[in-house]
Amino acid sequence: MTRTTATGSLALAVVLLFTLGTLAAVLIRAEALSGFGPADWAALRFSLVQATLSATLSILLAIPLGRAIARRRFPGRGLLIMLLGAPFILPTIVAVFGLISVFGRSGIVSDVLGFVGLEPISIYGFHGVVLAHVFFNLPLATRLVLQGWLAIPAERFRLAASLGFRARDVTRWLERPMLREVLPGTFLVIFLLCLTSFAVALALGGGPKATTIELAIYQAFNLEFDLGKAALLALVQFALGLAVALIAFRVALPTGFGAGLDRSLRRWDAAGPGFVLMDTVIIALATVFLVLPITMIALDGLPRLLSLPASIWWAALRSLGIALTSVVVTLALALPMAALSVKSRLRVVEGIGSLTLAASPLVIGTGLFIILFPLTDPFALAFPVTAMVNSVMSLPFALRALVPALGQIEADYGRLADGLGMSGWARLRLLWLPRLRRPLGFTMGLSAALSMGDLGVIALFAAPDAPTLPLQIYRLMAAYRMPDAAGGALVLLVSSLALFWIFDRGGRAHADT
Amino acid sequence: MKTAIIAAGLAALAAMPAGMASAQDTLTVYTYDSFVSEWGPGPIIKENFESQCDCTLELVAVGDGAELISRLQLEGDRTEADIVLGIDENLTAVARDTAMFALHGVDSPDLSMPVAWENDMFLPFDWGYFAFVYDKTKVENPPANFEELADSDLTIVIQDPRSSTPGLGLLLWVKAVYGEEAGAYWERLSDNIVTVTKGWSEAYGMFLEGEADMVLSYTTSPAYHLLAEDDDTKAAIAFEEGNYMQIEVAGKIATTDEPELADQFLDFMLTDGFQSAIPETNWMYPAHTPQEGLPEGFESVVPEKALIYFGTEARDIRDVALEEWRAALSQ
Numbered sequence: 001m002t003r004t005t006a007t008g009s010l011a012l013a014v015v016l017l018f019t020l021g022t023l024a025a026v027l028i029r030a031e032a033l034s035g036f037g038p039a040d041w042a043a044l045r046f047s048l049v050q051a052t053l054s055a056t057l058s059i060l061l062a063i064p065l066g067r068a069i070a071r072r073r074f075p076g077r078g079l080l081i082m083l084l085g086a087p088f089i090l091p092t093i094v095a096v097f098g099l100i101s102v103f104g105r106s107g108i109v110s111d112v113l114g115f116v117g118l119e120p121i122s123i124y125g126f127h128g129v130v131l132a133h134v135f136f137n138l139p140l141a142t143r144l145v146l147q148g149w150l151a152i153p154a155e156r157f158r159l160a161a162s163l164g165f166r167a168r169d170v171t172r173w174l175e176r177p178m179l180r181e182v183l184p185g186t187f188l189v190i191f192l193l194c195l196t197s198f199a200v201a202l203a204l205g206g207g208p209k210a211t212t213i214e215l216a217i218y219q220a221f222n223l224e225f226d227l228g229k230a231a232l233l234a235l236v237q238f239a240l241g242l243a244v245a246l247i248a249f250r251v252a253l254p255t256g257f258g259a260g261l262d263r264s265l266r267r268w269d270a271a272g273p274g275f276v277l278m279d280t281v282i283i284a285l286a287t288v289f290l291v292l293p294i295t296m297i298a299l300d301g302l303p304r305l306l307s308l309p310a311s312i313w314w315a316a317l318r319s320l321g322i323a324l325t326s327v328v329v330t331l332a333l334a335l336p337m338a339a340l341s342v343k344s345r346l347r348v349v350e351g352i353g354s355l356t357l358a359a360s361p362l363v364i365g366t367g368l369f370i371i372l373f374p375l376t377d378p379f380a381l382a383f384p385v386t387a388m389v390n391s392v393m394s395l396p397f398a399l400r401a402l403v404p405a406l407g408q409i410e411a412d413y414g415r416l417a418d419g420l421g422m423s424g425w426a427r428l429r430l431l432w433l434p435r436l437r438r439p440l441g442f443t444m445g446l447s448a449a450l451s452m453g454d455l456g457v458i459a460l461f462a463a464p465d466a467p468t469l470p471l472q473i474y475r476l477m478a479a480y481r482m483p484d485a486a487g488g489a490l491v492l493l494v495s496s497l498a499l500f501w502i503f504d505r506g507g508r509a510h511a512d513t
Numbered sequence: 514m515k516t517a518i519i520a521a522g523l524a525a526l527a528a529m530p531a532g533m534a535s536a537q538d539t540l541t542v543y544t545y546d547s548f549v550s551e552w553g554p555g556p557i558i559k560e561n562f563e564s565q566c567d568c569t570l571e572l573v574a575v576g577d578g579a580e581l582i583s584r585l586q587l588e589g590d591r592t593e594a595d596i597v598l599g600i601d602e603n604l605t606a607v608a609r610d611t612a613m614f615a616l617h618g619v620d621s622p623d624l625s626m627p628v629a630w631e632n633d634m635f636l637p638f639d640w641g642y643f644a645f646v647y648d649k650t651k652v653e654n655p656p657a658n659f660e661e662l663a664d665s666d667l668t669i670v671i672q673d674p675r676s677s678t679p680g681l682g683l684l685l686w687v688k689a690v691y692g693e694e695a696g697a698y699w700e701r702l703s704d705n706i707v708t709v710t711k712g713w714s715e716a717y718g719m720f721l722e723g724e725a726d727m728v729l730s731y732t733t734s735p736a737y738h739l740l741a742e743d744d745d746t747k748a749a750i751a752f753e754e755g756n757y758m759q760i761e762v763a764g765k766i767a768t769t770d771e772p773e774l775a776d777q778f779l780d781f782m783l784t785d786g787f788q789s790a791i792p793e794t795n796w797m798y799p800a801h802t803p804q805e806g807l808p809e810g811f812e813s814v815v816p817e818k819a820l821i822y823f824g825t826e827a828r829d830i831r832d833v834a835l836e837e838w839r840a841a842l843s844q
Contacts, residue, residue: 223675
């Protein structure tokens with residue numbers, strides 16, 4: 001099994017190079033650390049405040065929504081739960097497009113407000129960023145909370161009913177302890193995702209008033225060429241992310257997205273018409289909030305779909321190539337690392353794999369640019385570099401899905417396999433791969449979808465005449481080619497979801513879901 | 514025997530580039546996004562220049578105007594660029610400080626601009642006046658000056674001075690009008706600002722989408738709507754304090770491997786093959802008025818006063834004003 005150690009260590013080295021190595025490159029290139037000005041403090045404050053608020057709001061809304069879904073049976077319930085997984089893999093630029101067409105100054109909400117004589121609302125600035133983050137993370141929070149609810153054995157609710165528990169008692173004895181376990185991890189994950197958010201702040205932030213540290217890094221690097229400031233901000237960002245990630249590791253994190261969420265709990269305590277009405281309203285409102293922007297993308301994009309310029313289809317092909325490369329690289333990194341993690345029982349392995357949660361894609365991109373430029377033309381390597389960085393960024397999710405599954409396999413069959421002398425390829429092919437189908441399918445789908453929609457590193461490495469699809473959409477929006485951008489957004493939406501679905505379904509084939 | 518084959522192969526390889534050189538010479542020009550876009554001047558200028566240079570003109574879009582310099586600094590001596598086109602006068606001193614540009618070597622360029630040109634490193638290709646543009650059907654009482662703008666409820670979209678030349682233009686415009694009080698003015702203006710975009714295109718698109726009442730653009734922007742869309746609802750405001758002037762320039766990279774082509778391009782830039790494309794694709798005044806003259810609508814708004822800083826003065830003011838701007842708007 002030394003081969004496991006070797007390949008695992010190699011994968012670890014690659015990840016370390018991409019995270020700490022690139023950070024070092026930025027630091028070395030930056031001659032002196034320039035001071036942290038008032039605007040930088042404002043960026044730090046904004047990052048923390050918006051992430052706190054976004055995570056809090058997402059959770060506060062997710063609790064009633066998760067409960068409502070857990071205890072109700074209704075047509076389309078499975079679909080709604082599937083939909084809750086969508087925003088996480090929804091390309092940011094697409095979501096922003098959809099949100100603008102709903103909440104923008106000339107969007108649906110403003111139209112309705114204008115109808116009753118009220119001022120249109122603006123989606124730009126602090127509330128716009130928070131709104132977008134809630135749109136992205138409410139579904140994630142709901143799925144995690146829902147998982148907590150469904151993890152409560154049905155017998156307990158039956159027992160509670162036979163003991164004559166009312167809703168209040170159920171909350172106290174069954175639900176609150178569960179929430180206490182699930183919520184801190186959920187909060188931290190969302191907090192971290194919002195803390196390092198870049199594209200949302202770029203598209204909706206609107207100037208120094210609503211700049212995250214991540215965006216400030218991009219600005220210092222790309223707009224001012226102030227590598228000292230970029231490095232300083234990168235350090236702050238890294239330290240923040242690391243601190244949160246470390247806390248998150250102490251808190252029991254909810255695992256993955258969970259399967260089999262389509263079960264519903266029979267709840268005798270919440271059978272009254274008042275409860276039914278409340279749950280119905282909650283579910284309806286949440287569905288509208290989540291579905292409307294996505295519907296708008298489809299409505300705006302469909303009429304244009306058949307007459308899209310060829311450049312969009314080429315960009316889509318490029319993105320597809322990057323996404324598929326990214327899947328291969330993710331597997332090449334994640335499997336050896338998961339194996340090493342299980343074999344060595346060292347949590348540090350998964351910790352290193354999750355470093356990218358703390359490192360920002362823009363610092364990685366900047367560092368890579370600095371490392372690559374003396375050696376070769378970084379723009380010629382834009383696609384492999386983008387695929388690599390995307391892979392590294394999806395590694396924490398991949399490990400979270402693979403490590404527990406592989407651990408279980410090794411616990412169940414490890415000794416048997418050892419006894420049969422199965423090692424290396426044979427063990428991988430005969431034992432791991434067949435049993436890892438589901439987490440692997442999920443990992444591949446997630447990695448492909450995230451990579452397909454990524455608008456981070458490519459912003460730094462942008463090949464001018466060969467953009468990826470998200471970049472092309474961003475450029476079309478920037479050039480006021482809204483119909484084409486809408487068509488592109490629809491293509492991107494469909495291809496991201498399709499990629500995820502194909503891989504994830506492929507992983508579930510022959511498995512009874 | 515084997516070595517002979519290898520030698521022959523190497524010789525053939527070595528001979529190949531030389532034989533194809535004239536057809537394959539490529540001049541790489543870094544410029545801003547909207548210049549390169551299919552509706553910008555890029556395609557016309559590429560065709561016109563290639564028809565006379567026996568070369569390939571590669572126009573590379575590098576974000577909005579001011580980003581050009583940071584991209585150059587990032588790439589250092591290994592940059593592929595031979596020419597940088599699209600920074601403006603406000604940035605020429607910053608660009609000079611990078612020590613990456615060569616002198617243009619044109620003694621007395623034939624220009625038709627309202628100001629004299631004495632820069633030995635950068636040559637202008639077009640110019641215009643920054644102005645706030647609004648929709649006449651929506652804004653009834655447009656502000657006549659900066660004070661009225663800040664006191665009004667009108668919403669505006671502006672551009673980031675770190676990435677875009679209009680954003681930087683407004684920064685210096687405010688500085689020219691308010692001097693020491695510029696920071697305080699930005700604080701007063703901040704509640705009018707819907708958002709600050711990275712580039713001009715984003716801001717203008719948002720304005721057209723109705724996300725704001727006004728946008729920072731050019732006095733010539735309404736001409737675009739008039740000529741290209743037959744729409745006369747857009748108007749630009751000449752402020753009582755005067756309007757800031759922009760002169761867009763190009764310069765030659767010192768380490769270029771195509772010095773002659775680069776010189777040829779700079780010469781071409783001031784001829785009709787380039788200049789006649791400017792008014793109706795870049796919607797600016799050409800630096801050298803082409804033979805056919807200016808299209809209709811280009812004289813609609815003439816500022817009461819043209820404001821501009823040159824060279825190092827612009828650079829020094831920019832550094833101070835940028836910190837004021839960031840601090841005031843991050844409140």
